[in-house]
Amino acid sequence: MPDNSAIAHGSPENSGDAHDEHPSYLRHHFNSVEQQADAAGFAMWLFLVTEVMFFGGLFTAYLIYRNWYYAAFVAGSHQLNVKWGTLNTLVLIVSSFTMAMGVWCSQTRRRSGLVLCLTLTFLLGLGFLGIKTIEYREKIEKHHVPGFHYSLQSFMDPQSEPEVYSEYHDKPLPLDMAVHTELYFSLYFLMTGMHALHMIIGLGILAFMILRARTGAYTSGHTTFVLNFGLYWHFIDIVWIYLFALLYLISRHA
Amino acid sequence: MSEHNELAHHIVGPGVYVVILFALLVGTGLTVWASFVDLGLWNPVIALAIATTKAMLVVLYFMHVRYSSKLTMLTIGAGIFMFLVLISLTLADYISRAWGNW
Numbered sequence: 001m002p003d004n005s006a007i008a009h010g011s012p013e014n015s016g017d018a019h020d021e022h023p024s025y026l027r028h029h030f031n032s033v034e035q036q037a038d039a040a041g042f043a044m045w046l047f048l049v050t051e052v053m054f055f056g057g058l059f060t061a062y063l064i065y066r067n068w069y070y071a072a073f074v075a076g077s078h079q080l081n082v083k084w085g086t087l088n089t090l091v092l093i094v095s096s097f098t099m100a101m102g103v104w105c106s107q108t109r110r111r112s113g114l115v116l117c118l119t120l121t122f123l124l125g126l127g128f129l130g131i132k133t134i135e136y137r138e139k140i141e142k143h144h145v146p147g148f149h150y151s152l153q154s155f156m157d158p159q160s161e162p163e164v165y166s167e168y169h170d171k172p173l174p175l176d177m178a179v180h181t182e183l184y185f186s187l188y189f190l191m192t193g194m195h196a197l198h199m200i201i202g203l204g205i206l207a208f209m210i211l212r213a214r215t216g217a218y219t220s221g222h223t224t225f226v227l228n229f230g231l232y233w234h235f236i237d238i239v240w241i242y243l244f245a246l247l248y249l250i251s252r253h254a
Numbered sequence: 255m256s257e258h259n260e261l262a263h264h265i266v267g268p269g270v271y272v273v274i275l276f277a278l279l280v281g282t283g284l285t286v287w288a289s290f291v292d293l294g295l296w297n298p299v300i301a302l303a304i305a306t307t308k309a310m311l312v313v314l315y316f317m318h319v320r321y322s323s324k325l326t327m328l329t330i331g332a333g334i335f336m337f338l339v340l341i342s343l344t345l346a347d348y349i350s351r352a353w354g355n356w
């Protein structure tokens with residue numbers, strides 16, 4: 001049916017078998033591979049803008065409550081371990097680098113390089129979650145999880161924790177301020193938890209991509225999936241860069 | 255749209271990525287070091303300034319925005335602008351809510 005296919009493809013030159021004339025990954029509603037890639041990239045950025053709004057809401061809540069219950073947020077922040085936070089920041093930055101290298105491998109058609117980069121990114125992401133687990137476990141042991149036998153001891157009697165006290169010399173908080181440390185940890189778990197959820201989703205997609213990359217799926221010209229996943233992964237990195245500064249760093253001398 | 259197609263083909267190489275990785279690692283070291291120095295009110299300002307610089311490096315180079323189309327740049331710019339509008343209006347509300355009552 002040459003006439004029908006000509007109408008379907010909207011282009012008189014393609015009146016033969018159109019599949020001989022364009023790459024198999026070019027969808028028929030696009031004019032060119034470039035247009036298809038641009039459309040996918042644009043859509044990915046629109047999605048990331050919605051993510052900016054989502055995390056931005058959490059950041060705004062943190063900013064306002066930190067101003068209201070300043071002493072409680074400072075004392076809560078002093079419970080976080082800057083060493084773990086720094087290590088996790090480094091892990092995530094290196095994973096962003098390996099992801100960027102993966103995009104380059106995909107664009108320059110290096111199959112084994114791409115598999116290596118994606119695998120390294122996966123392992124570094126897993127490492128990040130492992131370190132986060134160590135931190136979460138410490139919060140659970142100290143009863144700093146909001147709503148689950150939450151304990152005010154660290155804040156009303158700071159000297160009961162010598163390792164934290166020796167670093168910050170916090171004064172005991174009065175009860176009406178100490179209760180608001182629970183709000184700090186609510187936001188801490190909400191923000192790092194949503195970040196970790198994004199990481200877990202990313203790891204799932206990475207595993208899928210590694211399997212497909214081994215068969216050469218992304219190294220034969222069609223790089224869109226790797227490219228757009230890279231954008232997602234780098235976005236998670238940026239969210240963590242801000243989380244690290246806001247949760248771990250800015251209250252150390254307050 | 256020929257300029258556009260040329261941009262779409264731009265491939266960022268390992269050299270750029272290594273330089274940016276190095277800059278991000280230095281930035282992380284710098285922000286952690288600065289947090290150990292008592293700078294009073296400037297501690298959060300410096301931490302957020304370094305975080306924003308790092309974020310911009312990631313967006314411009316790892317995410318290729320420096321080499322991407324004007325549509326992409328406009329999308330991101332509009333998104334960030336909208337976020338700043340929302341956060342400014344929210345903060346203006348909370349700052350002015352108890353105006354004169356303290």
